[in-house]
Amino acid sequence: MTERKPRRRTAERILETTLALFNRFGEPNVSTTLISAELGISPGNLYYHYPAKDELINSLCERHERALAELLGAADGVRHVEDAWFFLHSLFEIIWQYRFLYRDLNDLLSKNRVLETRFQAVLQDKTRAIRQMLASLSRHGAVQIDAREVEPTATSMVVVLTYWLSFEYVRDPRHALEPDNAQQALLRGAGHVLHLLAPYLVPEQRQHLITLMEAYQR
Numbered sequence: 001m002t003e004r005k006p007r008r009r010t011a012e013r014i015l016e017t018t019l020a021l022f023n024r025f026g027e028p029n030v031s032t033t034l035i036s037a038e039l040g041i042s043p044g045n046l047y048y049h050y051p052a053k054d055e056l057i058n059s060l061c062e063r064h065e066r067a068l069a070e071l072l073g074a075a076d077g078v079r080h081v082e083d084a085w086f087f088l089h090s091l092f093e094i095i096w097q098y099r100f101l102y103r104d105l106n107d108l109l110s111k112n113r114v115l116e117t118r119f120q121a122v123l124q125d126k127t128r129a130i131r132q133m134l135a136s137l138s139r140h141g142a143v144q145i146d147a148r149e150v151e152p153t154a155t156s157m158v159v160v161l162t163y164w165l166s167f168e169y170v171r172d173p174r175h176a177l178e179p180d181n182a183q184q185a186l187l188r189g190a191g192h193v194l195h196l197l198a199p200y201l202v203p204e205q206r207q208h209l210i211t212l213m214e215a216y217q218r
Contacts, residue, residue: 088189143197168189
């Protein structure tokens with residue numbers, strides 16, 4: 001007799017498959033029927049775990065939040081340009097992992113009030129972390145920035161973080177969000193976010209930024 005899979009494992013498999021399909025085809029193009037067919041389970045089994053498509057989306061958003069929270073807590077330890085580069089690239093890796101949220105963000109928010117509230121909190125958390133990063137860079141002498149410029153700079157950085165993949169998609173809809181192109185897209189994104197700090201970097205750190213960009217974006 002075949003042993004039944006535990007409920008938690010089935011629910012996790014559903015989320016993993018849903019995330020892969022959403023990322024590949026875009027959330028609007030993936031039905032619950034397609035998800036259940038991909039898993040080889042009945043639609044009724046899928047509905048038992050997730051009675052509505054929005055519940056799948058909200059559960060994936062929750063996983064995205066947990067991954068972000070773990071990383072954003074490290075913002076206060078960013079001391080110089082190389083730390084900032086690694087931190088921002090790691091942020092983009094999480095964004096890439098849940099890229100369907102960012103590609104279809106406006107459409108998703110217009111249909112899902114729970115996601116709307118949760119993603120507003122995500123933006124606040126990102127902005128808070130970027131402010132902490134700027135404060136740490138200032139403490140360690142890597143940047144010189146007027147206190148009045150911190151908030152608009154942090155906001156601009158979060159805007160680029162949030163909409164970079166949409167920009168990549170518009171540039172090349174057929175290829176931009178394919179896994180083979182991920183690394184270069186993330187490197188470009190991290191580089192553009194970091195370049196927003198260029199006017200405030202001390203000369204040595206600004207030169208180091210240029211060196212990093214040349215090394216990573218060949």
